[in-house]
Amino acid sequence: MKENIVIVLWNKFIYFAVICNENMERPRLKIFMYCLVPAVLLSLAGETGCLAQKKERIRLDEWKAGIAEGTARDSGEVTGGEYLPYIIEGGDTVYVASLPAARVYQRLPRQKGREWRQYYRLVYNFSKVYPYALVARKLVHEADSTIAADNLRRGKKDKYINTVQKELFEVFEQPMRNLTVSQGALLMRLIDREAGKSSFNIIRDYKNRMAAGFWQGIAKMFGTDLKKPYDPEGEDKPTEELVQMWEAGQFEGLYYSLFWQYPPTIEIPSKYR
Numbered sequence: 001m002k003e004n005i006v007i008v009l010w011n012k013f014i015y016f017a018v019i020c021n022e023n024m025e026r027p028r029l030k031i032f033m034y035c036l037v038p039a040v041l042l043s044l045a046g047e048t049g050c051l052a053q054k055k056e057r058i059r060l061d062e063w064k065a066g067i068a069e070g071t072a073r074d075s076g077e078v079t080g081g082e083y084l085p086y087i088i089e090g091g092d093t094v095y096v097a098s099l100p101a102a103r104v105y106q107r108l109p110r111q112k113g114r115e116w117r118q119y120y121r122l123v124y125n126f127s128k129v130y131p132y133a134l135v136a137r138k139l140v141h142e143a144d145s146t147i148a149a150d151n152l153r154r155g156k157k158d159k160y161i162n163t164v165q166k167e168l169f170e171v172f173e174q175p176m177r178n179l180t181v182s183q184g185a186l187l188m189r190l191i192d193r194e195a196g197k198s199s200f201n202i203i204r205d206y207k208n209r210m211a212a213g214f215w216q217g218i219a220k221m222f223g224t225d226l227k228k229p230y231d232p233e234g235e236d237k238p239t240e241e242l243v244q245m246w247e248a249g250q251f252e253g254l255y256y257s258l259f260w261q262y263p264p265t266i267e268i269p270s271k272y273r
Contacts, residue, residue, distance in 0.1 A: 060115045103250060105257035120258060125183045126242045127255060127263040133190035135272045140195040140202065161206045171269060185224045189239065192230040200226035
């Protein structure tokens with residue numbers, strides 16, 4: 001059905017192009033075509049969105065498998081490196097490139113069931129905390145580089161860490177306090193992934209073992225383990241799938257297909273991006 005819609009729209013596009021080519025001057029034709037192409041694409045997006053509403057119930061694993069299959073099929077890379085290749089045909093210069101496909105996600109009707117509820121919660125929490133995990137990755141790398149480059153010893157290292165800590169508290173204390181327990185636990189897992197070491201090791205390396213042990217005890221009270229490593233092939237596989245979609249620029253579309261609205265905007269100062 002979707003393929004038939006594409007064919008109909010494309011035939012309309014070709015028909016108008018032929019008619020305009022015969023009856024319009026070339027500059028006017030170009031203007032008209034620039035207006036027509038977005039209209040055709042928007043029509044196509046509208047048709048596919050309507051078709052998506054016909055399916056009311058779907059298994060979560062089947063839906064995720066379909067997304068993965070489409071991602072693999074649509075994957076591509078821009079070729080040519082820094083310069084875009086081109087060909088000259090009939091005196092016209094035509095630029096040539098292989099671009100990744102722009103994916104249009106279905107507006108999925110609200111699904112029910114325990115697995116779907118867990119997935120909705122994971123996607124929502126991920127949208128809230130992953131930007132902070134990226135900040136943590138940047139800060140850990142900067143701190144490690146500064147400590148190594150300046151050869152900071154115990155006293156100077158502690159002074160440097162305390163200065164950074166104070167600055168971060170001023171910027172991020174309120175957003176961190178607004179996170180739920182489950183969002184905080186997910187953030188710890190993502191920091192492990194991005195920084196390459198667990199939250200326990202980060203606290204131990206930058207503060208001391210006593211402080212790391214204290215915060216480990218607090219985490220245990222809330223059912224979290226700061227020492228547990230991130231496992232992209234096991235327990236953390238659903239989270240890893242979201243990370244991959246984020247890096248591919250597809251998370252926003254996924255979020256919209258589930259919640260029918262765009263993910264919340266997390267304000268991160270430019271200094272920490």
